[in-house]
Amino acid sequence: MKLTVCWKWVTVDGGEPDDRWAGVSPADEAALETALTVAAADDEVVVVSAGPPGAVAALRRALAAGATRAVRIDTDGAASRDVATAVAAIAAGSDYVLCGDYSLDRGTGSVPAFLAADLGAAQALGLVSVDVTRRPVRVVRRLDGGRREVLDVPAPAVLSVEGSVARLRRASLAASLASNSAPVDVVGGPPRSEQVAVVTAYRPRARSLPAPAGGTLTRVRDILDIGGEPVHSESVTLDPPAAARRIVDQLRDWGHLPA
Amino acid sequence: MPDPDVDVVVVGAGPAGAAAATVLARAGHSVILLERGPFAGSKNMYGGVVYPRILDQLHPQWWEDAPVQRWITRRSTMVLTDDQALTVDFRSERWGRPPFNGATAYRPDWDHWLAAKAQADGATLVCSTTATGLLREGGQVVGVTTDRPDGDLRAHVVIACDGVNSFLAKEAGMYGEVDAANYTVGVKETIALPKDVIDARFGVRGREGQDIEILGGTGGVNGGAFVYTNLDTLAVGCVLKLPKLSAQALRPEEIIDGLKRHPAIRPLVEDGEVKEYSAHVIPEAGLSMMPQMTGDGMLVAGDAAAMCLAAGIWLEGVNFAMASGMYAGEAAVEALAAGDASAAGLAGYERRLRDTFVLRDHRKLRRAPELVLSDRVQHLYPEMIANTVERMFRVDNPAPKPGLRRIFSDERRRAGVTLRDLARDALDGLRSFG
Amino acid sequence: MIAVIPVRDGVLPAGSDEAIAECAGRALVVGSGTATTDLVGRVDDVVLVELGPVAFGRWAAALVADVAELTDADVIVCPNSPDGRDLAPRLAAALGRPLLAGATRITAAAVQLARAGGRELHEVAPDGPFVATLQPGVRDSESFPPTPVTRTVESRGDTDTGDATVVEVLPPDVRTMDLAEAARIVGGGAGLDSEQRFEQLDAFAAGIGATMGATRVVTDRAWVHHDKQIGTTGVVVDPDLYLAFGISGAVQHTAGLGDPDHVISVNLDPHCPMMTMADLAIVSDANETLDELVHLLGETDFDGVADA
Ligand SMILES: Cc1cc2nc3c(=O)[nH]c(=O)nc-3n(C[C@H](O)[C@H](O)[C@H](O)COP(=O)(O)OP(=O)(O)OC[C@H]3O[C@@H](n4cnc5c(N)ncnc54)[C@H](O)[C@@H]3O)c2cc1C
Ligand SMILES: Cc1cc2nc3c(=O)[nH]c(=O)nc-3n(C[C@H](O)[C@H](O)[C@H](O)COP(=O)(O)OP(=O)(O)OC[C@H]3O[C@@H](n4cnc5c(N)ncnc54)[C@H](O)[C@@H]3O)c2cc1C
Numbered sequence A: 001m002k003l004t005v006c007w008k009w010v011t012v013d014g015g016e017p018d019d020r021w022a023g024v025s026p027a028d029e030a031a032l033e034t035a036l037t038v039a040a041a042d043d044e045v046v047v048v049s050a051g052p053p054g055a056v057a058a059l060r061r062a063l064a065a066g067a068t069r070a071v072r073i074d075t076d077g078a079a080s081r082d083v084a085t086a087v088a089a090i091a092a093g094s095d096y097v098l099c100g101d102y103s104l105d106r107g108t109g110s111v112p113a114f115l116a117a118d119l120g121a122a123q124a125l126g127l128v129s130v131d132v133t134r135r136p137v138r139v140v141r142r143l144d145g146g147r148r149e150v151l152d153v154p155a156p157a158v159l160s161v162e163g164s165v166a167r168l169r170r171a172s173l174a175a176s177l178a179s180n181s182a183p184v185d186v187v188g189g190p191p192r193s194e195q196v197a198v199v200t201a202y203r204p205r206a207r208s209l210p211a212p213a214g215g216t217l218t219r220v221r222d223i224l225d226i227g228g229e230p231v232h233s234e235s236v237t238l239d240p241p242a243a244a245r246r247i248v249d250q251l252r253d254w255g256h257l258p259a
Numbered sequence B: 001m002p003d004p005d006v007d008v009v010v011v012g013a014g015p016a017g018a019a020a021a022t023v024l025a026r027a028g029h030s031v032i033l034l035e036r037g038p039f040a041g042s043k044n045m046y047g048g049v050v051y052p053r054i055l056d057q058l059h060p061q062w063w064e065d066a067p068v069q070r071w072i073t074r075r076s077t078m079v080l081t082d083d084q085a086l087t088v089d090f091r092s093e094r095w096g097r098p099p100f101n102g103a104t105a106y107r108p109d110w111d112h113w114l115a116a117k118a119q120a121d122g123a124t125l126v127c128s129t130t131a132t133g134l135l136r137e138g139g140q141v142v143g144v145t146t147d148r149p150d151g152d153l154r155a156h157v158v159i160a161c162d163g164v165n166s167f168l169a170k171e172a173g174m175y176g177e178v179d180a181a182n183y184t185v186g187v188k189e190t191i192a193l194p195k196d197v198i199d200a201r202f203g204v205r206g207r208e209g210q211d212i213e214i215l216g217g218t219g220g221v222n223g224g225a226f227v228y229t230n231l232d233t234l235a236v237g238c239v240l241k242l243p244k245l246s247a248q249a250l251r252p253e254e255i256i257d258g259l260k261r262h263p264a265i266r267p268l269v270e271d272g273e274v275k276e277y278s279a280h281v282i283p284e285a286g287l288s289m290m291p292q293m294t295g296d297g298m299l300v301a302g303d304a305a306a307m308c309l310a311a312g313i314w315l316e317g318v319n320f321a322m323a324s325g326m327y328a329g330e331a332a333v334e335a336l337a338a339g340d341a342s343a344a345g346l347a348g349y350e351r352r353l354r355d356t357f358v359l360r361d362h363r364k365l366r367r368a369p370e371l372v373l374s375d376r377v378q379h380l381y382p383e384m385i386a387n388t389v390e391r392m393f394r395v396d397n398p399a400p401k402p403g404l405r406r407i408f409s410d411e412r413r414r415a416g417v418t419l420r421d422l423a424r425d426a427l428d429g430l431r432s433f434g
Numbered sequence C: 001m002i003a004v005i006p007v008r009d010g011v012l013p014a015g016s017d018e019a020i021a022e023c024a025g026r027a028l029v030v031g032s033g034t035a036t037t038d039l040v041g042r043v044d045d046v047v048l049v050e051l052g053p054v055a056f057g058r059w060a061a062a063l064v065a066d067v068a069e070l071t072d073a074d075v076i077v078c079p080n081s082p083d084g085r086d087l088a089p090r091l092a093a094a095l096g097r098p099l100l101a102g103a104t105r106i107t108a109a110a111v112q113l114a115r116a117g118g119r120e121l122h123e124v125a126p127d128g129p130f131v132a133t134l135q136p137g138v139r140d141s142e143s144f145p146p147t148p149v150t151r152t153v154e155s156r157g158d159t160d161t162g163d164a165t166v167v168e169v170l171p172p173d174v175r176t177m178d179l180a181e182a183a184r185i186v187g188g189g190a191g192l193d194s195e196q197r198f199e200q201l202d203a204f205a206a207g208i209g210a211t212m213g214a215t216r217v218v219t220d221r222a223w224v225h226h227d228k229q230i231g232t233t234g235v236v237v238d239p240d241l242y243l244a245f246g247i248s249g250a251v252q253h254t255a256g257l258g259d260p261d262h263v264i265s266v267n268l269d270p271h272c273p274m275m276t277m278a279d280l281a282i283v284s285d286a287n288e289t290l291d292e293l294v295h296l297l298g299e300t301d302f303d304g305v306a307d308a
């Protein structure tokens, strides 16, 4: 059986692009652990990362943990669609492709879905548990409103898991040492995508308020917010003891704690 | 006896470990450098100034690629009372060009850089791996255990560079009783400010930087404080005597806050954004607390061997760590060549330490920590000196100017300092710093 | 612009009303039980496409083959609910169009996308037809006339694309309900420094008659069970009181927060979205503040907490 795991190498906190300030998400680690649990002794577990040379260190970590082969697709800043196509070329013939449910920077969870489209595979994305002892694999997928669905997923399939699904095993010392010089295949990849974005800090979108209804007096009252509860909107810098006292006072004020 | 996995295991990829590994790898030995953090330097904090001249030997022209923030061209010593400050300020353009003197640097950069050099020379760095104990046969250390599955690692020599409170040196029984009085705690805030604001406030340009060491300003706790300039951050912190700190029931962060509110410090740091707060223990007692540094199959270097020179307010640890690591590496090379990894075969280590600045500086300054952290120096002298200078510069017309000698003896008496103590401290000071 | 809303047994997913409003009331409702979907006042002009049980590969193929409304629309918007998130890329792939996922505002000329864990907004100008997903909770819904124009499209929808099969759908479990129905919630985020903090947070929450919740970053670390994750991909809650400790307020989190009357946020960063939306924003270390709160509650003798 062939299993493919997708690892996205992401620089954290906008740090310098070297391996110190970079890594893969807990979800990607969980994907590898799931694959290693599924894999039998002679199965192939391929780890793929489409990214710059810095990703090699992460791939070696995956090899140390038990992956049998690592491939870096040489690219930087390609669109999800193109990443998926490049990954699909390597994942072709896999019974299962395992991904994280979303990456830490782009965070759209679309690469796994594109992969399923490219591979003509089933998809089961955003999983909270994977039962690998069954065939077909039985998984639980998170729906909205706290609901879940239980799915049977025939191979070939793309599964994407949340970070809490599994914790990646620790590599043995010998494997860690060996991985320092382990070979990582490099293949050519898609170019940087041209989509130019204007980047700003996240701000919630302004909401339209309904026009005030009722007679003049109510409308004035509404606008001035008289009568209703006063709107607190306060920002204070406090040391922890004062902050705690302030919170308790405020909770009393609002009636959440007895006076 | 099974063949070892490697010639030498170096535990800890701080400045000491990286230097040791470099020397050994260059001599053609197989070396594994174990680091518990995810990369070299990830967990390491310090004040912020290194004196890297020892690297002239290990990495000539080191300044060409060293990850330096600023070169220290201005070094000041400040004495603070509650509302006074006396500063002795020295600057030299010479320290701003090769071969340089001191520099500010971030440890995640510095240690990473040094470890990468060791790797380039052939050492194998293994991160996220903690040494958990020693493997022993008879009295001989033959390797370490680690927290990885199948994690035993056998070697001819183990060099413990695992930092202050070395677990390995203790396990090897190399430390005597540990006395809390021998430790100080270092706390530090990293404060972000735009580079041009730092340049203007500290009167420096380009890559020039200032190092301010402070006596007083530690809220009555014996210790010292510092302000260092990085490119676009400041390091503001203090070093505090442990017993006094616990007696005073003050929290270290309150002491830093007090320091930042002092009229002489506030203009330097205000409007900065605190990026990071960290605390660490420093072995302070120098010579008197150094462990046994050589054992059968084992050497101890850097902070693990209490090599940090901490004369109260000034701290040199990185240079002592790099030097002792380098000498430990050289001694191990000798021992491996002679096929004798016993303590006798490794004796070259302590000889090198004795013959160089490492132990000489420690010997010379052995009285300094006690002197600098003494109650007189901490609590009486700052008032006395600051008041003397204040009266010296005060124009008290119509009263005529009193002479310096007169003022000083007034202030000495007012502070309750006897001539005998003063003379003794002066002599100690002269022996240490003279 | 047209909203494509995937339904299961006629149940609308989170964010449907907003996606429809973003498309001025035009929608395709696709999936199973479309005829039973409650669409009164929620849509102006709707096409129902009955496709049977969830199977994203098959659905996408059928829609692209048979539904002219879909192929004609320049802009297709799915809600970024779990089903919308998973259907949209399949549609984009089948149509050969780019996907702009996780948007907070969508027009034909400009799309704003939440990126970097909700810390950044990226504005892009599409140069042709595209598929987008709209983040739930970013805008208000609109009300439309009670009798929408409704048509039904037959779709073959029988291509075998090897999709997963649904065994069952589990209702929210009690632990989740607990959070979903709580009137007071204390939430913890990545600003809390250890797993033990969440035990402390839980104790503090209990002390004020509240339930504990957490952000995705925390549940990913498995510090807290994922049933406690508040947000669009976690539990959607609607408390009166929300206390946020070390939470940045990413849109995926706040979109699941309902509309609390009172919000307190403790954070070192005064400018993060959670602080901006708080009634009381306290710049302080959340860990130490929590220590102090536990201490304070320990020594204060409350005669039980106020009724929620
Ligand atoms: C507040 C403060 C301010 C200071 N200011 C200065 C200054 O301005 N200038 C200066 O020169 N010095 C300063 N020092 C001292 C300096 O930081 C130390 O002397 C120096 O870091 C010692 O280097 P080292 O390599 O011996 O140990 P460390 O730098 O402590 O390195 C030890 C390494 O070993 C690793 N390690 C520990 N245990 C294990 C294990 N069991 N297994 C694997 N790895 C392990 C650690 O993660 C670490 O990387 C300061 C210290 C403090 C605390
Ligand atoms: C498709 C998708 C779905 C998602 N679904 C969800 C979801 O359902 N729920 C959810 O929560 N997230 C979800 N996320 C993740 C979301 O984008 C954010 O990454 C997450 O909510 C951030 O969690 P946080 O606020 O705990 O962490 P961060 O964003 O890292 O914020 C930590 C905060 O703590 C503050 N802080 C740090 N130290 C301290 C201190 N000592 N004292 C006080 N404050 C401190 C920092 O200033 C910062 O504001 C989703 C993301 C994607 C892409």
Ligand SMILES: Nc1ncnc2c1ncn2[C@@H]1O[C@H](COP(=O)(O)O)[C@@H](O)[C@H]1O
Pocket (backbone or CB within 6 Å): A006, A007, A008, A009, A025, A027, A028, A031, A048, A049, A050, A051, A080, A083, A087, A098, A099, A100, A101, A102, A103, A106, A107, A108, A109, A110, A111, A112
């Ligand atoms: N560049 C990439 N290389 C390898 N895998 C990727 C890449 N981008 C995304 N993935 C995988 O797809 C998952 C979801 O990412 P995204 O679609 O970017 O949210 C990640 O957790 C990875 O498993």
